[in-house]
Amino acid sequence: MKLKNRYLYRSHISEKKFREILRWFCEDLDATKTASFSHVQRKSVNQLFTKIRTRILFLCQKEEKFSGEVEVDESYFGARRVRGKRGRGAQRKTPVVGLLKQGGKVFTKVIPNCTRKELIPIIKGQIVKKSTVYTDGWKSYDGLVLNGYHHYRIFQHENEFARGRNHVNGIESFWSFTKGRLSKFNGVKKEYFV
Structure with missing residues (x-):
C-alpha cells in the first residue's frame, strides 16, 4: 500500500495522520502524548516535530526587518x-x-x-x-x-x-x-x- 502525503516527501504517514499530529503540535502536546494519541512511534513524532519547527524557523527568517x-x-x-x-x-x-x-x-x-x-x-x-x-x-x-x-x-x-x-x-x-x-x-x- 502506497501512502500519499503532499506535506512530507516519501513519508509512511498518511496526510490525515500528519494533519492530526500537526493539530496536536499546535495544541502544545509533547511528543509522548502525541504518539500515544496518534498510534505513531514517539521517535517518528519527534522527527516530525523537529521538521515542523525547522520549517517555522525558515519562514520566520524570511520576515522583513523590524521598524517603529x-x-x-x-x-x-x-x-x-x-x-x-x-x-x-x-x-x-x-x-x-x-x-x-x-x-x-x-x-x-x-x-x-x-x-x-x-x-x-x-x-x-x-x-x-x-x-x-x-x-x-x-x-x-x-x-x-x-x-x-x-x-x-x-x-x-x-x-x-x-x-x-x-x-x-x-x-x-x-x-x-x-x-x-x-x-x-x-x-x-x-x-x-x-
Whole structure:
C-alpha cells in the first residue's frame, strides 16, 4: 500500500495522520502524548516535530526587518542559579538576545555572550535605522544612537521599570512565558536551542 502525503516527501504517514499530529503540535502536546494519541512511534513524532519547527524557523527568517518601536533585551537560559554565587549567575547558561516589535512580533537569537560586539550587529541586522529602541541599562547597548537609532533606556537596577511609554515589559513578559514553557518540557538540549 502506497501512502500519499503532499506535506512530507516519501513519508509512511498518511496526510490525515500528519494533519492530526500537526493539530496536536499546535495544541502544545509533547511528543509522548502525541504518539500515544496518534498510534505513531514517539521517535517518528519527534522527527516530525523537529521538521515542523525547522520549517517555522525558515519562514520566520524570511520576515522583513523590524521598524517603529522595538524592545531589546537579553536573557539567560539554563539551570537555576546556585544560591550564594555572586554575579549574574550565568556560568553554564545560554545567553539569548530578544527583539520585540511592539504589537507582538519577536526575534530571538542564541549568542556566545552579551557583549556590544555581539549585540549591535544583531540589532543593525534586524531593526531599520531611525527606529525607536527601548533597552534596559546594560552597557552593551551603548552606541545605538551613533548607529542611527532613537535609544531609550530603563534602569531596572534602580527599580525603574517604566518611564512614560519607555519600557521593556513586553520582552520581559516574553522571557517569562518562554522559560515557563520550556520548564514544561524539562528544558531543551543546548544543540536544539535555536
